[in-house]
Amino acid sequence: MSDMNQFMDEIDKSMTKLEKGAVIKGTVMTVGDEDVIVNIGHMSDGIISKNEISAESGKSPADVVAEGDVIDVYIMKADDGEGNVVLSKKRADQIVVWDELEAAKEAGTAIHITVKEAVKGGAVAFVKGIRAFIPASQLSVSYVEDLEAFAGKEMDVKVIELNREKKNVVLSGKAVEMDALKETRQKLWDTLAAGDMMKGEVKRLEKFGAFIDIGGLDGLAHVSQLSWKRVKHPSEVVSIGDVVDVEVLEVNKEKNRISLKVHGVQDNPWDNIDAYHNVNDVVKGKVVRVADFGAFVQLESGVEGLVHISEISNEHIKHPKDALEAGQEVEVRILGIKPSEQRMSLSIKAVDDESAEIQEALDEFTQEGDASATLGDVFADKLKDLFKE
Helix, strand or coil: CCHHHHHHHHHHHHCCCCCCCCEEEEEEEEECCCEEEEECCCCCCEEEEHHHCCCCCCCCHHHHCCCCCEEEEEEEECCCCCCCEEEEHHHHHHHHHHHHHHHHHHHCCEEEEEEEEEECCEEEEEECCEEEEEEHHHCCCCCCCCHHHHCCCEEEEEEEEEECCCCEEEEEHHHHHHHHHHHHHHHHHHHCCCCCEEEEEEEEEECCEEEEECCCCEEEEEHHHCCCCCCCCHHHCCCCCCEEEEEEEEEECCCCEEEEEEECCCCCHHHHHHHCCCCCCEEEEEEEEEECCEEEEEEECCEEEEEEHHHCCCCCCCCHHHCCCCCCEEEEEEEEEEHHHCEEEEECHHHHHHHHHHHHHHHHHHHCCCCCCCHHHHCHHHHHHHHHC
């Protein structure tokens, strides 16, 4: 074999063998308005017409490729009759991307997409020219009210349904968010402890309390832990969507339960109760609840005290309701205050006892000859002693 023949043979071996329907790699040489020239390692360059650049309508060659890009191309014709190799990027992308989508679905890996537009029931995205649908329920973990807000948005998604024959692809952004949420929840479970202070968002209200999201996990603030005052329903204190400061009271991983206390919704009058009430003060209040063991009397909003059954009357009563009823106004004497426990003990009997003592002293004084005596006359000596002190 001559040197020339050997040289030509080596060149022929180095050239890409062209087979119709094959997908090969090529390098973009020039980008025009109507076509793209691609070096495919053959004696002739390949040509991609504008219609074969992308499956997305309205795309120009410059929108899709640039000089120097290495791209996948599908061989439509090895020779168009004029020595040109006719290629298609659109068809190559579809073949390659279907393989990639199947692999991603099988492995459960995420792919990055840009949402093209909102449509009825969801949104549409193109994955390398393949049209894919994202149902509204799969756009996010959170409820999506405005689908249009997703148009043009970049997001990571998972392939949850795929049918190559029907060219059907269904994606889910929610699945990716759920994975991230699971990781966040696990980290939170591993580090969360009683006494932690954090912010949370009120997500749901029930008669017994409010469920609050503290960063991936929901905790329950019982109705008794929503406010310092008595609350019949959580809606009296918080609303869905409110961001509140909470304290973690208990973490129970076995029962998947977190107990919370809401802080700072309103000032707590018990924090400076001594500025308003002191032991031995006689004040007016209203009976708010009658129990077997006594009656709860409200002195002001958020401040209640207990009048034990033994402190209701000097007369024997079988049940507090024999002497008191809800809504009744009474005078009480403060027997004790425990601000840290938000508890106060009260007495109605002690007020009556003092009134009786005063009347007895007044009667005794007037019997000695002065019917016009006053309280000042009766307690003059006691008042002098008081001022001496």
